[in-house]
Amino acid sequence: MEEITLSLNGLQLTGKPGTTILELAQQNDISIPTLCYDPHLKPAGACRVCLVENEATGVLLASCVTPIAAGMVINTESPKVIEARRTVVELLLASHPDACIICDEGSNCELGKIAADLEISEVRYTPMRHYYPIEDTNPFIERDLTKCILCGKCIRGCQELQEVGAIDYAYRGFDSMPATSLEVPLEQSPCIFCGLCVTLCPTGALSEKMRKDKGRETRRVRTICPYCGCGCGIYLDIRDQEVIGVSPDGDNPVNNICLCVKGRFGYDFINHKDRLTTPLVRRNGNLEEASWDEALDLVASKLQQIRDESGADSIACLSSAKSTNEENYLMQKFARAVVGTNNVDHCARLCHASTVAGLASSYGSGAMTNSIAEIEDADVILVTGSNTTENHPIISIRVKRAVRKGAKLIVVDPRKIDLTKYATLWLRQNLGTDVAWLNGMMHIIIEEGLWDEDYVKTRTENFDALKETVKKYTPEFVEKVTGIPQDMLREAARIYASGKKASILFAMGITQHSTGTDNVKSIANLAMLCGNVGIESAGVNPLRGQNNVQGACDMGALPNVFPGYQAVGDQQVVSKFETAWGKKLSTNPGLTVVEMMNAAEEGKIRAMYLMGENPMISDPDLKHVEAALKKLDFLVVQDIFLTEAAELADVVLPAVTFAERDGTFTNTERKVQRIREAINPVGEARPDWQIICQLASRMGDDMNYQHPSEIMEEIAKLTPSYGGIYYDRLENGGLQWPCPDREHPGTKYLHKDRFTRGLGLFQAIEYIPPAEMPDEDYPYFLSTGRVYYHFHTGSMTRRSQGLDEIYPHALAEINPADARELGVEDGAMVKVTSRRGEVEVEAMLTERVPQGMIFMSFHFSEAAANVLTNPALDPVAKIPELKVCAVRVEKA
Amino acid sequence: MQVTAIDQGKLEQVLTKYEGQEGVLISVLQEVQGEFGYVPKEVIENIAGALKLFPSQVYGVVTFYAQFYLTPRGRNTIKVCEGTACHVQGATSVLRELKTKLGVAEGGTTDDLKFNLESVRCLGTCFLAPVVMINQDYYGKLQPRDIEDIIKHYD
Ligand code: SF4
Ligand code: SF4
Numbered sequence A: 001m002e003e004i005t006l007s008l009n010g011l012q013l014t015g016k017p018g019t020t021i022l023e024l025a026q027q028n029d030i031s032i033p034t035l036c037y038d039p040h041l042k043p044a045g046a047c048r049v050c051l052v053e054n055e056a057t058g059v060l061l062a063s064c065v066t067p068i069a070a071g072m073v074i075n076t077e078s079p080k081v082i083e084a085r086r087t088v089v090e091l092l093l094a095s096h097p098d099a100c101i102i103c104d105e106g107s108n109c110e111l112g113k114i115a116a117d118l119e120i121s122e123v124r125y126t127p128m129r130h131y132y133p134i135e136d137t138n139p140f141i142e143r144d145l146t147k148c149i150l151c152g153k154c155i156r157g158c159q160e161l162q163e164v165g166a167i168d169y170a171y172r173g174f175d176s177m178p179a180t181s182l183e184v185p186l187e188q189s190p191c192i193f194c195g196l197c198v199t200l201c202p203t204g205a206l207s208e209k210m211r212k213d214k215g216r217e218t219r220r221v222r223t224i225c226p227y228c229g230c231g232c233g234i235y236l237d238i239r240d241q242e243v244i245g246v247s248p249d250g251d252n253p254v255n256n257i258c259l260c261v262k263g264r265f266g267y268d269f270i271n272h273k274d275r276l277t278t279p280l281v282r283r284n285g286n287l288e289e290a291s292w293d294e295a296l297d298l299v300a301s302k303l304q305q306i307r308d309e310s311g312a313d314s315i316a317c318l319s320s321a322k323s324t325n326e327e328n329y330l331m332q333k334f335a336r337a338v339v340g341t342n343n344v345d346h347c348a349r350l351c352h353a354s355t356v357a358g359l360a361s362s363y364g365s366g367a368m369t370n371s372i373a374e375i376e377d378a379d380v381i382l383v384t385g386s387n388t389t390e391n392h393p394i395i396s397i398r399v400k401r402a403v404r405k406g407a408k409l410i411v412v413d414p415r416k417i418d419l420t421k422y423a424t425l426w427l428r429q430n431l432g433t434d435v436a437w438l439n440g441m442m443h444i445i446i447e448e449g450l451w452d453e454d455y456v457k458t459r460t461e462n463f464d465a466l467k468e469t470v471k472k473y474t475p476e477f478v479e480k481v482t483g484i485p486q487d488m489l490r491e492a493a494r495i496y497a498s499g500k501k502a503s504i505l506f507a508m509g510i511t512q513h514s515t516g517t518d519n520v521k522s523i524a525n526l527a528m529l530c531g532n533v534g535i536e537s538a539g540v541n542p543l544r545g546q547n548n549v550q551g552a553c554d555m556g557a558l559p560n561v562f563p564g565y566q567a568v569g570d571q572q573v574v575s576k577f578e579t580a581w582g583k584k585l586s587t588n589p590g591l592t593v594v595e596m597m598n599a600a601e602e603g604k605i606r607a608m609y610l611m612g613e614n615p616m617i618s619d620p621d622l623k624h625v626e627a628a629l630k631k632l633d634f635l636v637v638q639d640i641f642l643t644e645a646a647e648l649a650d651v652v653l654p655a656v657t658f659a660e661r662d663g664t665f666t667n668t669e670r671k672v673q674r675i676r677e678a679i680n681p682v683g684e685a686r687p688d689w690q691i692i693c694q695l696a697s698r699m700g701d702d703m704n705y706q707h708p709s710e711i712m713e714e715i716a717k718l719t720p721s722y723g724g725i726y727y728d729r730l731e732n733g734g735l736q737w738p739c740p741d742r743e744h745p746g747t748k749y750l751h752k753d754r755f756t757r758g759l760g761l762f763q764a765i766e767y768i769p770p771a772e773m774p775d776e777d778y779p780y781f782l783s784t785g786r787v788y789y790h791f792h793t794g795s796m797t798r799r800s801q802g803l804d805e806i807y808p809h810a811l812a813e814i815n816p817a818d819a820r821e822l823g824v825e826d827g828a829m830v831k832v833t834s835r836r837g838e839v840e841v842e843a844m845l846t847e848r849v850p851q852g853m854i855f856m857s858f859h860f861s862e863a864a865a866n867v868l869t870n871p872a873l874d875p876v877a878k879i880p881e882l883k884v885c886a887v888r889v890e891k892a
Numbered sequence B: 001m002q003v004t005a006i007d008q009g010k011l012e013q014v015l016t017k018y019e020g021q022e023g024v025l026i027s028v029l030q031e032v033q034g035e036f037g038y039v040p041k042e043v044i045e046n047i048a049g050a051l052k053l054f055p056s057q058v059y060g061v062v063t064f065y066a067q068f069y070l071t072p073r074g075r076n077t078i079k080v081c082e083g084t085a086c087h088v089q090g091a092t093s094v095l096r097e098l099k100t101k102l103g104v105a106e107g108g109t110t111d112d113l114k115f116n117l118e119s120v121r122c123l124g125t126c127f128l129a130p131v132v133m134i135n136q137d138y139y140g141k142l143q144p145r146d147i148e149d150i151i152k153h154y155d
């Protein structure tokens, strides 16, 4: 399309049709004041501060909503403009309190800045103020609507961007104000405390409670959220050496200015008083402060001694999905090259090991095939085993936007999760029957001829075996097993097959089963059957939990593969790493997390080195874990807090948080992003990578790196999919692997034209029931998971004041009908017992869970759900069945 | 205040009629108010769900228009004129009498849902000042002591 030329402040400028006058001005560094405009929002044209004059006609225009046109002669500062702008601002000030000077917004207030620029000191109009009481009954946001200028940014952000819609304009005219439905306080509304409204508010009407009296930041550092696998871009706001707040990085395409409450307000663990500040060494049974030299010498000599006595395989290392790629790389290198064992694993074993195993065998690589932003343009989305809204908030926004754009959403989940509200169809399967309904859908799709024959013929193999197997999964049979009514299954199959770009999202509800790998393979089958892999906005998308769990897997913190999923059993691979590391390497695959615990209990593993892991909360059957850790001759724990596991350690090494180190995280969509050192290490804490290097050199192996970027250079050389990833390329945004060389732009979606393994492999899978089913003694199903306000083992979120205040203790969800039978009331304490242990927890009566099922989150050590869970393992991926076990419930 | 239980069936009927359509919120609210006499707070969420809106948006519209009420309305509406002519002729004492007799404040509704009490500006019948209008009936040249007798006629 032709460019448009016009005059702007005397300059001849050109712009694309559709550009607004404001945008053109900004592109040319001409500033126009705005109050209701934000580049992320649809323009509203509400405040009139951005007025400019078209001198060709003498008309005043709101520049944020007026597109450029040929022949315009725009003046942004004409006398007429200035006069009109003054009037607008004075009217706003007339309804604004005088107390501007003591307002917390201070020099952040846009209104104050604009008034100052216009040299307005006195208001010519009689003040007309609405005094509203300050609302601050929640831990995060203070609303002082007396200062509200009705720009509507908070409302538009909450609706358009965050898809929450907690607030809208209520009343009219002078009485108008942003309000929740029925004007309840925010914490009783659908508000999720994402903080976006505060970010957007141009005045002090909305402010952050936690930042009160903290003063203004002196520096801002661009980095990545340390919580979930979405990998949102954030800025840390810093004053001196304290992180006083977090703001969204509006330029990061992952989150686009949105965040969730954890990323936005869960930062105060960083400077928390509980941080470990010196190494601790156990003396006479007590953990006592020690010097780094003493602690490191002790660890090195103990590990060497145990290796000499019992061999390298008597030592196990647990790496961390919270640490950086560089640190994970070093940890597995430490295990393999320094200690000499493949006994290295991390908590991905407990979440997506079955994804990695399942998708690798079907497609050749085990990661999200498509990108987060692509979800928005899918025409069908199937979400199963993922409570996306609570666990991957930023991804759920994309799902909701897709629905708004007309996509059909199918949710398959036993719980009535938030997304069911947006769903065209919600199938409520019996717990642990996923292979059955997936086979059932494929049965229908094949029977009705809805599959993509062309795709199956050219891009896949082994279709006949699949066809044979799903034959007996008739809708009638599937209904009996899964409880899903036949016609609903049929409809789901038809909707999914009708999608041109059908995307499947799944998470732990699929993977944490003793049949986890089978579940994943079945999903892979379904997607291939309908030709949905290798195209934009479709695919098979496992949502990874931890900020860097994808990276920790990519870096080979797994017992059977080197970085980049190169098998430890492959002689060529082994030689490559032997040459690079200058050491002889073991070709025996190592033990996985749960196997390590078993081996420890049997005395076969004598020493363990845990980096940033807390198996005392996260692993199944905690009593057993505790017994295993206690049995060890030597336990080293490296963490930021004295976790439940650290309390059992012989040596505790203080590590730094994400705010105190440089490195990279790889988010769930395979995007490698930079995190940056923002403050000095707290106390004597050190980054994980330095600690590992210092240990290695004490054990006689020089690991010499001055900076994590040097480690990444080594990773790039040895890991084909990271071959083109260098720090200088990551300064202005991330890169998605595979990125094989320096010129490669990264890969948005996988398996285009060809699967990583060549042809996609159909695998015939039979349904197998869960390992433990309810019976007379243990009549209820227990399922576990996470909640929105907390993360993983809670060691960070539970030390975050606001998060702990709004969600202070564990709740067990119980269906009201079951509760009636049990005589349990809402808020009463119940005792939940399984074959492995018992916990007491507060009951929450809700229809979210079906009858016969209890749901508990695993964040709370005082009501640790994992005391109850079943360590039964998936035979391939060795992932435990955290999602299903049988329990008994009684009044406590 | 007496809270009438909501007839879910009636609500469903209205909602199914409009489900999934766009730009019908006002019509839905009018029909709901037609059914129940007001827009019960409890139904805001249902309406939002059926029309794929946020509850805050529904609440915003309800509060924007003077025609919608969030509390049950009385069967009869008393409008006391407080225009200049009526004011001069003693409208204030008439209003005071009504408040005492009915036991409600201005803008309120009696517990038995018999009356709403409102004050208005000039009803256009100044020659009858002070004037009170109940539903469609006008009462003029009133004295406070006339009130008791007049309200007896309404149920
Ligand atoms: S915090 Fe987020 S969800 Fe809550 S009102 Fe503000 S924008 Fe909406
Ligand atoms: S609260 Fe802030 S963002 Fe919201 S309308 Fe008022 S001034 Fe604008």
Ligand code: SF4
Pocket: A225, A226, A227, A228, A229, A230, A231, A232, A255, A259, A260, A261, A262, A263, A264, A392, A393, A394
């Ligand atoms: S969605 Fe995940 S990455 Fe984004 S702010 Fe929340 S916890 Fe952090």
Ligand code: FES
Pocket: A033, A034, A035, A036, A037, A044, A045, A046, A047, A048, A049, A050, A051, A062, A063, A064, A065
């Ligand atoms: S910024 Fe243009 S009207 Fe508000």
Ligand code: FES
Pocket: B081, B082, B083, B084, B085, B086, B087, B121, B122, B123, B124, B125, B126, B127, B129, B130, B131
């Ligand atoms: S002032 Fe009362 S009717 Fe006119």
